[in-house]
Amino acid sequence: MLSWAIASLTLLSGTPVVCHDIGTFTGDHRSDLETLYAQGKTYVEFRDAATRRVEAWNDHYAHAQVPDALRTRVTALPGSWRLLVVAEDWCGDSANTIPYVAKLVDVAGNLDMRIINSTVGSAIMDAHLTPDGRAATPTVILLSEDFEEAGCFVERPRYLQDWWLSNEDKLSHEDRLDQKYAWYAEDEGQETLEEIVAMIEAAAAGDPICTG
Numbered sequence: 001m002l003s004w005a006i007a008s009l010t011l012l013s014g015t016p017v018v019c020h021d022i023g024t025f026t027g028d029h030r031s032d033l034e035t036l037y038a039q040g041k042t043y044v045e046f047r048d049a050a051t052r053r054v055e056a057w058n059d060h061y062a063h064a065q066v067p068d069a070l071r072t073r074v075t076a077l078p079g080s081w082r083l084l085v086v087a088e089d090w091c092g093d094s095a096n097t098i099p100y101v102a103k104l105v106d107v108a109g110n111l112d113m114r115i116i117n118s119t120v121g122s123a124i125m126d127a128h129l130t131p132d133g134r135a136a137t138p139t140v141i142l143l144s145e146d147f148e149e150a151g152c153f154v155e156r157p158r159y160l161q162d163w164w165l166s167n168e169d170k171l172s173h174e175d176r177l178d179q180k181y182a183w184y185a186e187d188e189g190q191e192t193l194e195e196i197v198a199m200i201e202a203a204a205a206g207d208p209i210c211t212g
Contacts, residue, residue, distance in 0.1 A: 034147040036121065037084050040114025043102035050089035057095055064103035064189055070197050074108040077204045081150075082143040083113040083196075086121030092181065093156045094138040100189025101140070101196055111200070128152045128210065132165055140196070142203055150203035154212035157191040160184075161212055 041049070047057045083101065087094040098115070105113045118125060118137050125135035134155075142151035155161060160183055167176055195211045202209045 029149070030147045032123075033084065033141075033143060033149065036116055036124070037082060037114050037143065037147065039120065040084065040116045043098070043105070043113060043115065046087070046089075046115040047099075052088075052090035053092070053095040054089075056092075057089065057099060060095065060099035060189065061102055064100045066100075066104050066107050066193060067190075070104070070193055071107045073197050074104065074111060074200060077110065077200060079204070080110045080112070080145050081200055081203070082147070083111070083140055084121075084124070084143055085113060085115045085138055085140045086118055086124050087115050087138040088118055091137045092177075093136070096181070096184040097156065097189065097192045098138055098140075100192050103189075104193055104196065128154050130155050130212065131161065142199055142208075144203070149208075151199040151208040152210040152212075153192075153195055153199060154210065156180075156212060157187075157195055158211045159191055 043061070047061065050057050083105070085098060085101070087098055089095070102113060105111050121139065122135070124141060125137070125139045128139050128141065130136050136155040138153075138155065140153040141149055144150050156164070160180065163183075164176060164180060171179070199209055199211060
């Protein structure tokens with residue numbers, strides 16, 4: 001079953017889309033984002049406070065591997081960048097993506113990250129919906145040095161999101177969950193890291209994208 005799931009997902013190579021949602025966050029956009037970022041927790045603070053999926057939050061971070069090529073691509077970019085993450089400790093997609101992003105932040109000197117919960121970050125989620133119109137965790141928005149929004153990653157890698165939605169009427173919810181987590185286990189965060197790095201590169205080039 002695992003091999004079939006991986007093969008099916010590999011065929012669904014979704015393409016990042018232009019981030020039309022940038023700038024739609026309500027209120028004084030830049031100051032609101034700066035305030036939310038200041039309220040956020042570091043990954044270690046968030047992980048240490050977690051009461052759900054504790055093993056996943058710890059193990060995925062501990063075993064995360066960032067390829068040298070991805071680290072080099074990020075550190076070669078001009079300026080510094082921030083990731084504002086809306087996540088919950090109980091969320092399976094969050095626990096299978098954000099620990100790997102945290103490890104990328106650790107090895108890239110020009111990248112930082114803060115995490116807020118879905119109550120605090122509800123407006124961010126509402127402004128960056130999934131392809132089927134849902135507010136979801138994790139929602140990751142990329143911020144420039146001046147706290148301008150510059151890209152986003154919503155819920156899960158695009159390959160996996162395409163597969164999940166295309167099989168809604170073909171598989172039971174339980175089967176989809178089993179195969180989703182099998183994919184995450186085999187991928188070990190690599191597709192998430194690739195999409196996050198591509199998002200930062202696109203922002204640096206002035207062509208922001210959203211994925212997921």
